[in-house]
Amino acid sequence: MGIIKAFTGAMTGTFADQWKDIITAGVFDERTAIAPGVKKSTDGRGANINGSSDIISNGSKIYVPEKTAAFIFSESGIEDIITEAGGYEYQNGMSSSIFNDDSIEQSIFKQVKDRIGYGGISGDEKKITFVNLREIRDIKFGTRGAQIFNDMYYGTDLEIFAYGSFTIQIKDVVKFIKNFVPANVTYYSFDDVHVRSQISSDFLQSFTVVLNSLSSTYRISQLPSQGNAISNMIVHDSDNAGTWGERFGFEIVKVSIENIELTDDSRELVKQYSSHKMNIKAYDEVSQKTSNIAAQQKIAQGIQDNGLGDAGSMIFGMNTAQGLGTIAEPRKIMSLDEQIEMLKKLKDLMDAGILSEEEFITKKKEIMGL
Template identity: 65%
Template sequence: MGIIKAITDSVEGTFTSQWKKLITAGHFDEHTVVAPGVLKNNNNGRGANTHGFMDIISNGSKIFVPENTAAFIFSQGGIENMITTPGGYEYKDGDKSIFKGNGIAASMIKQAKDRIGFGGISSSEKKIAFVNLREIRDIKFGTRGPQVYNDLYYGCDLEIYAYGGFSIKVVDPEVFIKKFVPANTNSYSFNTPNVRAQVLSEFVQSFIVALNSLSTTYRISQLPSQAMEIAKRISEDPYNAGSWKERFGFEITKVKIENIEFSPESRVLVNQFSANKMNMRAYEDVSQKTSNIAAQQKIAQGIQDNGLGNGGMLYGMNMAQNIGPQGQSVSTPISSMSFDQKIKTVKNLKELVDMGVLTQEEFDAKKKEIMGL
């Protein structure tokens, strides 16, 4: 394979104390996914210092691969080797060092001829770069135009703008390097405009698909709390962001929705809906009160016109079920009433007192009459 693992200790400090010079990963900022190698020197025991980029390796080059990082070695012919396990390594298949043994001048001349033929780069020259396997966080997105969302609560299509961010992670560095990163590239970032444009375009397409699939279940106001479900549905979209893992070797790990705004036209519709709902609620409250008053008046009128007869009960609106369709009372002789019927009649009369239909004196008189007191 051309790579020999030198030690099993993945602690960089221990590694640099054993090897005076080594190549390791350069700086990864929040959105950098590929970085060139840098040369580190332990500076005679005073700590490891960085001495600039050093992406060209040769036979005997010492390599340290940090945690959550992969290294790949490539030439003009493509990728030669990939290291995905952290630790220290020594490269063995590159050009023989011109500083070993005899024939230094001849080796230098041969390399000079090779470089002339390849524009200054040796035909067998190897380079190394490192892939960031950590989560690439908070790539900002926003819908460029209004998106239609059918909100079941409002019962109509509403136009919204959505803003937020998402995170991705390289899960297959070999596929990522071969199919997404341009050839012979040792530095790559998702902040690069053309890279960001492609990723955002496909993400927004999958985001819209996910939103449409949620409209049958969630109101617009509930969408920010459904970020995990949105991320899941985006990952399931086979045509855009959901295909990234197979196509490019990275996948979405998280989605967050920072804000959802109505378009001006939809905001007017929502405001009208809210105003109409408030008016309807006020109307329903007034109607209920009017209905209660009408029921009380009907019961009172029935009592005034017909009395309670020989224990006959007047009901209306769940309190006077025995009022006839024309308001007449339906009499039941006290003598034919069972004890349970008498008790129920007294309870119903007490409810009429609570409603204000009967006075306490009227109730007491009718109670005595019914119970034979």
């Protein structure tokens, strides 16, 4: 076996002229993880797809695009994995140039071959498959049953259904192929129900753990805005989805919560809570207004029965009450400004109906010393 590196990065015009027939990756859709190679012909002006051709032979030229990896396998297992974008040539029986240390090459791929057998093809027949290293987006999830969320605002357990999607990315090609992808597979998509079922249970377990931990900090209505926090907590969940990187070579990049729905019972509970809170607020406002009216009535009755007397302090404040007290204390003479100010206040009381005209005239004479 052997992969000879010709160039790295994008294929320039020079190599496009020299490499008329190449095997490269086809078009990946949003959730395709592995796809077979396709043969393309280049004419210097572009590349034309000739059709699926994942079988390679001695001298086959391979182009690995950016954000893509490739692995070559036969009946005995995986022979080579290419993770760097660029052009390569397959030379059967030669040592691969993509490893600087032959011992590393032998060690890694001996383990791969020991773990995976790609049966069903001739021992001399080699195939190439490409791996999508971009983010695999919009993997939908939904809680199968109601989840418990202890909302700090309502102070009770609420039952909810949660719906959304998450994004994953393959970080370790070797682990992904060895531990997650079934043998003899050249196409693998997370759209497949069977593929999704392998990770949905782990994800929902982690999601439930995260919900419980967030309930002490956030209200239910705030959860959709906490996608980044949820993603980070799921990635670091040591028992479920957080183990994907070590087990399967891919990790969660982002979680988006699209909708949170209360069960019928919890929705009714929230409605009762809101109604009760509104009733309490309305009662408090009525109670305050009633207290104010009662105080005003008491002041008016006190003035009517006793003149201003002690009630003056309730109307004018302590300073005014001290001023009124001078009426009964002839030793303290009010200044002209003080007399005018006091008369204005008495006039306001008369206009408000608290003092009669006779009471106003009497107090006026007392203030002016008439």
